[in-house]
Amino acid sequence: MDIIALNKYPHRRRNLLTGEWILVSPQRNERPWQGQEEDQPVKNIPAHDINCYLCPGNERAKGIKNPDYQDTFVFDNDFAALLSDIPSGVLADGGVLVAKAEKGICRVVCFSPRHDLTIAEMDERDITKVIEEWTKQYRELMARPEINAVIVFENRGRAMGCSNPHPHGQIWATESLPRGMEQEVESFGRYRQEKKCCLLCDYLEVELQKGERLVAQNERFVSLVPFWACWPYETLIIPRRHVSDLTELTEEERVALAAIIKLNTVKYDNLFKMSFPYSMGFHQLGVGLSAQDGGPLHLHLHYYPPLLRSATIRKFMVGFELLGEAQRDITPEQAAEVLRGLPVEHYKS
Ligand code: H2U
Numbered sequence: 001m002d003i004i005a006l007n008k009y010p011h012r013r014r015n016l017l018t019g020e021w022i023l024v025s026p027q028r029n030e031r032p033w034q035g036q037e038e039d040q041p042v043k044n045i046p047a048h049d050i051n052c053y054l055c056p057g058n059e060r061a062k063g064i065k066n067p068d069y070q071d072t073f074v075f076d077n078d079f080a081a082l083l084s085d086i087p088s089g090v091l092a093d094g095g096v097l098v099a100k101a102e103k104g105i106c107r108v109v110c111f112s113p114r115h116d117l118t119i120a121e122m123d124e125r126d127i128t129k130v131i132e133e134w135t136k137q138y139r140e141l142m143a144r145p146e147i148n149a150v151i152v153f154e155n156r157g158r159a160m161g162c163s164n165p166h167p168h169g170q171i172w173a174t175e176s177l178p179r180g181m182e183q184e185v186e187s188f189g190r191y192r193q194e195k196k197c198c199l200l201c202d203y204l205e206v207e208l209q210k211g212e213r214l215v216a217q218n219e220r221f222v223s224l225v226p227f228w229a230c231w232p233y234e235t236l237i238i239p240r241r242h243v244s245d246l247t248e249l250t251e252e253e254r255v256a257l258a259a260i261i262k263l264n265t266v267k268y269d270n271l272f273k274m275s276f277p278y279s280m281g282f283h284q285l286g287v288g289l290s291a292q293d294g295g296p297l298h299l300h301l302h303y304y305p306p307l308l309r310s311a312t313i314r315k316f317m318v319g320f321e322l323l324g325e326a327q328r329d330i331t332p333e334q335a336a337e338v339l340r341g342l343p344v345e346h347y348k349s
């Protein structure tokens with residue numbers, strides 16, 4: 001089967017990172033839509049909102065006051081999903097009811113004191129400061145004895161369940177490797193054992209040769225729609241150099257990462273001329289855990305945006321996708337071609 005056939009007929013593609021399969025149905029692209037449409041994003045957001053729990057100087061839900069911060073600001077989530085000070089314990093009721101206490105830490109990271117900006121609208125210098133903060137947090141959290149995995153992420157926009165337009169992300173640090181990371185660690189480990197090299201280093205080389213799924217690139221990073229993408233405009237940002245986590249990046253690479261993050265999100269906003277919703281986050285794991293778990297990862301940044309055809313029509317992961325496997329209509333190659341062709345300047349500027 002060649003790529004022309006792949007762009008014409010239903011087929012399955014294997015996700016190299018997770019081992020999962022995804023169904024691609026290019027012939028289904030034009031189906032009519034009479035289902036739910038998303039709300040249009042709110043316009044005219046103020047630079048400072050007295051009702052925002054993330055703006056400088058404001059009080060949060062439990063009465064703590066935010067400092068008058070200038071760049072980034074990090075605090076322990078007041079409604080954390082994980083707690084660090086809990087007893088250990090396991091329930092293994094004859095192997096049928098299995099549970100385990102899970103220690104962890106959840107933090108909120110404000111990207112900017114400005115309530116009305118998004119990453120796509122921030123300047124690269126300020127995005128670099130966010131990357132420095134993510135790096136510092138990753139280093140600090142991974143140094144704690146009870147922490148074995150740290151996921152740095154951002155939910156952007158109401159369509160992704162984000163409760164507040166103030167530019168912010170979260171960090172969840174856990175004792176266990178969560179499923180999404182465990183799958184990747186296994187895949188990297190197996191690949192390294194079989195081929196004696198890094199899975200993402202090899203994958204990136206193939207994508208750079210083929211070119212058909214590339215979205216944007218600079219000297220240090222490449223953004224592409226992965227071959228196995230299941231969200232319509234999903235992208236993956238990969239450093240050209242093999243680094244396992246954010247702490248291994250040089251200053252120059254942090255600046256280049258800020259540039260590609262900005263470019264990727266500007267292209268997203270330009271797609272439907274709106275502040276584009278997404279969930280994004282890093283997968284990273286340093287050398288510390290390599291021996292027992294199959295090897296360090298190659299740092300990468302996933303973007304999972306839900307929108308499909310317009311600012312108001314989203315993809316739902318339901319039915320066959322919940323019971324069987326993920327499915328997409330527009331092919332990764334078509335999505336990459338659209339994103340690649342979009343202007344590099346934000347439509348508002
Ligand atoms: P969202 O990105 O999902 O909107 O998350 C914002 C987080 O901020 C959410 O996890 C936390 C919520 O628990 N939060 C606080 O820690 N303090 C508050 O005063 C309100 C919200």
Ligand code: ZN
Nearest residue numbers: 052055115166
């Ligand atoms: Zn705010």
